[in-house]
Structures are given as structure tokens and as C-alpha cells.
Amino acid sequence: MKICTSIPETRKELEKLRSDGSRIALVPTMGALHDGHLELIREAYSHADKVVVSIFVNPVQFGPNEDYETYPRETDRDSGKCRSEGVSLIFSPDASEMYSDKKLSIEIDELNRHMCGASRPGFFEGVLLVVNKLFNIVRPDVALFGQKDIQQFQLIRKMAEEFNHDIELVMVPVVRANDGLALSSRNAYLSEEERLAAPLLYRSLLYIEKQISGGVNSPKMLLSHQRSELEAKGFKIDYLNLFDLQTLQPVERLSSRQKAVIAGAAWMGKTRLIDNILIEF
Template structure:
């Protein structure tokens, strides 16, 4: 496994792999790799000959009051994990390499798809992600890119960017990896106290409960969702959102229809830690 930090080096490595006719899968990460990331890497290996992982905590996707400074960084462990999974190339740029020091004149604007869910709660979040992923796509030029379903709005927005910007990249979402008690794996779970960690799976249980009710025929889940939010608050969560969204537009949907695809998604706080989770509903 090779590790490179500069764009010139990563391009040279990619060019060599492409000259050998290798199909390349790309897994962008912010490091602090857990079993969820490793499942993305394993899926990447099924999809291509060589796996390229980026490890970069992108400042552009953090708001001024968010956890950019505290975000867990553990490069040595991450590199070991990548090596153990058979990753070919790890790209570990710094801010200077990704953004340079000159004036920025360009930004990527997103409409509608980022109005609700995490986009609604985190202004500029998805523009920051689109900016860095568009850069990574142009630097690495992968054949396929793997993202986690846990960040479903990110995946749908980036898939739309690939479509509108004509990136020649197959976009693949990997299923959510969970702890035994159902908690969706996340680098931010490291922030949780023992007590918070015990409460945390309650979000997924609430989603599963609502899912069952919808599958049993509740097509206007507003009251149901409101009740689950109350239950979550009673358990010690602070609610951000818990709702059903259109898979296509990322907008909340009041009345569900058979034959459509929805995302049942929630975001909560436990102390200062923000947790998200979702279930895709193919009705």
C-alpha cells in the first residue's frame, strides 16, 4: 500500500494503475475509520481492481460552531486498517494542498435537495462536501465511488452532482454498518459517554418502530413521528428532525404512496454529539 500527500503524486500513481488497465474504486473518508468505513472498502474491492482511500477532514463542510477541531484524528491506526483491508493507495492531503492559500472565486451552489434533513440543520454543509468531492473526483478520476447509506442525503446530492456535472463515475451506496445493539457506526460515537452510548441505540429503535407502522399501512405518519420524538426526548435525546423524506427531492412527505421510495431519517443530539440514522422505504 502506498500513501501519498500531494496531488502530483496521487495523479502519478493513478496514471500508472490506469495504464495497467485497472478499474479504480474511490472511498473518500475523514479518517477515524471504523467498521462502517471498512465495509465501504470491502464493497469497493468487489467493484474494482484497486481501491483508493482519501483521508481528509474537510474544513469547508464544518459550520463555525461545529466540531472541526475536535473531530477524531488517528492517522496511524487508519493507515494500518487500510493496509489490512488491501487498499492500494491512500491519499492524505493537507488544507494547503486541497485549497491553497489564494483567493477563492468559485463555489458550488445546491438548491432544494439541501433544504431539509442535514442540509436544513447545517447551512453550507453540502456545498462544502460537493466542493471537496468534486475536487477529489477530478484528482482521482475513479471508475466507481463508494459512500455510506448512513449519509443518505450526501449520497443523493453527490449522485445528482455526478449527473449534472457529467462526472464519468459510478456512484454506489453501502448499507449502514451497526453495532450489535443497532447503533449506526459513526466516528462521532467516540464522543459519547458510557451513559450516552447506552441510550444511543434508541434512535434506531424509534426508526424501526415507525418503519413497522408504515409497512403495516400507516401512510400519514405525522402523529407517529411526533410521538416518537416525544419518546426520544423523554429518554434523554434532543431532537433535530425525525421525518419521512422523498428519496428524489429530499423534501418531507406527509402522505406516503405505494410504489414510491422514501427515507425515514432522524437526527438527534446526545449532549453535544449529533447522531444521524435512516431507513430506506421502498413502498
């Protein structure tokens, strides 16, 4: 396994990896790898011959009061996990390598007005900027992302379409702990007591899904009740709502054959948790 920190070195090594006609998969990460990331790597082998993992804590997607400085960085541990999974190459640049002379940015018109985009201004612009750069540097045949960050996936999908990236995009289902909590590098911030309460967000989503599947097609009161229930358990709600899967706009009334996502984001102590469940009628 090669570990590259510069763009020219990475491109040179990728030429070698492609020399035998191999399909290349990219798994973009910010490191602090957990079983959710490893599932992306394993799934990548169903779509490609060789896997590249990027590890880069992207400064331009963090707001001024967010956790860029404290975000977990576990380089040696991450490298060991990648090596165990048979990864061919890790691309692990620093910020000066990725943004040596940054003058341009990406603007989003619609898809970030709700969900995480509403409360994290500039976040998705930063995500799209770095993913666009990674696509251009690695030029993968396929790239894999987790469903937990579903708004991110839909935005990347739209970016790839509009910027004409000839890349297959794969969304891998949420990987969960035994108690249902969606795996996240930020779960490490949770105290023992907070960790016990954190799966309640997922259980709330499951309850909403059950009620909708049972015939509720105008879930306004149902959603309001679940927000109150979570707040009573110590959560500070960012959002908990039903969104159209394609437009990411809130859905007040479900219609036939509509694809939607029940999605929530909430603070438990100092940790922001996100989760979602896909539904279709």
C-alpha cells in the same frame, strides 16, 4: 501501499495503478476509520480491481461552532487499517493542498432544504466542493459512500450527473454495532451512559417502519409521538420525519410505489447522531 499528500504525486501514482487496465475505486473519508469505512473498502473490490482511500478532514464543510479542531485524527491507525484491507493508495492532503487558492463555491438549489441541510448551512456545499475535487484528482471508475449519510449520497449523485462525472456511484447499507447504533467516527464522543441510550434512535426508526408497513400511510401523529418519546429519553431532536428518496422533501402521505426514507438526527449530549431506514411501497 502508497501514501500521497500532494495532488501531482497522487496523479503520478494513479497512472501506475491504471497502467495494467485496472478499474479504480475511491472511498472518500475524513479518517478515524471504523468498521463502516472498512465495509466500504471491502465492497469496493466487488466493483474495481484497486482501491484508493482519501483521508481529509475537510474544513469547508464545518460550521463556525462545529468540531473541526476536535474531530478525531488517527493517521497511523488509519493507515494500518487500510494496509490490512489491501488498499493500493491513500490520498491524505492538508487543507493548503486542497484549497491553495479557493475562489469558487458550489450552490445547491433544492436538495439541502430539509434534513441535515436545514440545520447545517454550508455543510453540503462544502461536501460537494471537496468530493468534486476528489473526483477530478483521482478520476475513479467507481466511488462508494455509506447509506447513513443518505442526503449526502443523493446530493453527490445529482452533482455527478450535472457535472458530467463518468463515475459509477455505489451506496453501501448502514453498518451497525450489535445493538443497532449506526457506526460513526463521532460515536467516540459519547459517554458510557449516552452510548447505552444512543441506539434508541434506530429503534424509533424501526418502530415507525413497522407501523407504516402495517398500513399507516399518514404518519404525522406517529412521528410526533416518537419525537416526544426520544426527547423523554434525553435526546434533543433535530429532525425525525419521512422524506421522499429522490426529492428529499417531507412526505405527509405515502402513495403507491413511492420510495421514501425514514430519517432522523438528534443530539445525545454533545454528540449529533444520524440514521435512516429506506422504505418502498
